[in-house]
Amino acid sequence: MRKYAYIGCLGFIGVITTEFGVIGILPQIATYYEISIDRAGLLLSAFALVIALTGPFMTLFASGFDRKKVMLLSIFLFAITGLVSSFPPPFWLLMLVRVLPAFLQPVYIATALSVAVSQGDKNNENELMSIVFSGVAIAMVTTVPFATYIASICSWEYSFYMQSTISIIALIAIYVGLPSMPVKEKKSYGSQLKILKQPTFIASTAMNFFMITAWFSTYSYFADYLNKAKNMNHTMVSYMMLVFGIIGVLANWTAGKMLDKNITKTTAFFLSGTILIPILLHFSGGNTGATIVVIGIWGFLYSPSFLNASTYMISSAPKSLEFANSLATSFGNLGISLGTTAGGWLIATKSVVYTPWLTLLFGVLALLMMGVRRVLERNNFK
Template structure:
């Protein structure tokens, strides 16, 4: 006589999340490490520092272009195989950066590397949520994305220091090594998972017409724009307002990165409690902290304290936003999660532009946090509209 299955859902976080976090660590490191190596890269490739700075922009463009392309390319693949393939792209791209003999080839290698970014993080987030206990899905996603925040605390400064010692090309070799370790961890730790059923790519992309999905992506972009409208100019802001030296600013940025990490973990717990309240409350707190920063940035101690809290609040909304997009994108979670990460990069670029507007008009740096606060309040209003949209056209959601 056949007995009913007694297999219980998992109650602990799976160790596979460590492999996904390792991949995110490598991705976060390669995205931003070039900023600390600009003079070395520019001198070696025979370009100006502003031209070398476009390698950061090129990566962001690659993320945005690569997101839908890689989503389509991996749609019918088993998810473990897709993650391994994307790590392969990441490794090859970084090795190509290390070997690039000319500026043009370096630019192409950066764009190619970025193709793995959104797809790995998007599919990784879905895999983490599916492997986790039902009441800890957002926390699992947050732990995966912790690799990205730790990259800003350890990977970027460590890679910069290594590049100054061994040469900038060796930094990219080292990052490729991180990708190899992450790929091996995925191979050994992530269980085999079947591909999601995809009837047609047209139906997959039709999910992007849903108001709940679009509003979720818009909030992700606005959260990034709010952050980078200020973060882009944080060094001159601290130097001019608080009179902080370079060493003190570096320490402040490390503590800011610690705030990112704490915020991501807190946000995962809040999202498992209530996605919408976590988002709405987070946006309001970010806005208030940025208003406070216009005053607190005038003194080193208060500036750093505010930055830590701002870092926590900014990343506390990331897991709720990602979880919401996945929950609302029934039938195409991989695609929606991947494109949501591309939207985050669009927010990064637009935030830097918006934050620079008052400066280009002759205003001082204390006006920049007002821009970030305004964008955060706009995100809060969008969250209210999203909640209204839920009531008008409800969809079943896993974490509401």
């Protein structure tokens, strides 16, 4: 039933708006609190690190509870976070409030995906998952750039009002649109944990980690990069995030169709962007027109990364969808944390201009992990 997938997508928009809505306003937050941009980046990296460290355990713990209640609790916490953050609290309190919903983010994503495919046909599971994951691209085209835009004409606090509003809308949709969904048969922890012994799953997890690290080495500082490396003002940056997101919606739809045909080739195709984009950004120089074109290509190749990562990992452990996806979310967010930290370190020691080369470095490592999995599968080490 596509209805469940669309409701899951709406909640995902709220989740992504909260997690990534700060990307476009990090320079303003740094200015307000009189801190460096790399320290402001902790608002993103700390959020991601909490997900990485607690995601699988929280998902296993929540796997026996009514799925509707789990989704409601998760989104409620995201709504509260936005409200408190909008009152410019001290930076330490802003950090604390930011990381609280991170404990339930992977739980929400894993549960929403499970709900989406529970009533669907086995043959279109990837398509239903792509609907849920399209929440990432839709947030990138609507709420995330709007958060940046509203901060550029008002103040950064207003972006948090908007984040909270989206979560409240999603909360209502889940409450009204989903029936009670108690878990009829809870899988044992042991049956789910055994996928951690599978070599192909381990290689897939490493690929996910390096791929997300690659993208976020630069994307975490999207606004700062375009400000300083491409001489764009805050309003122009919000327009670039809009372009990024519009193309991202198309990319997620395209990736969903492609994944149904061949998961490995689709993942490799979009992953190639981690090599291509740094080179294109370098050669676009100060040419604004060329930079806009590169940002469009960047948006297309980056946007399905979470969908590709989850599908690629689940394909090596199809009987443990929720747990495998929670691990995909956790290691993806560990990648966000490492990418943001590595990018921040490079900015602090060198310049934001160099961050795309980190993307290329980690992208090569991700492609190598795909090669490792390929070799393992050929030798029947599954």
